[in-house]
Amino acid sequence: MPPHEERDYYERIYKVVNQIPRGQVATYGDIAAIVGDGCDGRIVGHALGALGPNSMKVAWQRVIGRNGKITTSGLHQPDKLAAEGVKFDERGCVLMDQFHWAGPSEAWARENGFQLLPKGGASDEPDNQLSLF
DNA sequence: GTGATGACGATAT
């Protein structure tokens, strides 16, 4: 990456969000972790909010809260996700066990100067990524 | 430059 290191958090966030494959979701924290550089969930939220209510350029709908809970309201986010095949439980939370994005490919991440999702370590998810596609 | 705000996250109770 160029040493300039522009803090275009928004641009980088959009780029990462667009990497989320259809039918999967990621959390704000995940996006922040991939963007790295001290980015955190709030930055991601601001970036997506700045896009607008229906920016078709970025799949903001695939970015949700930490528990898989929809943090937005009035944006029909659950509806959009459901249209992609994502399912929710009775509590309105995304079934993270099945639809949680594992992160970008290592090649892509390094190619664009991003980071991979930090591995949980202990009781993490046993990489039982079901190939939905 | 300072203070307030927010599409969050983690911890404490």
Place this chain on the structure above:
DNA sequence: TATATCGCCATCA
């Protein structure tokens, strides 16, 4: 498990 509180950091007023 659910609610309350603190911390985090880039924007905006």
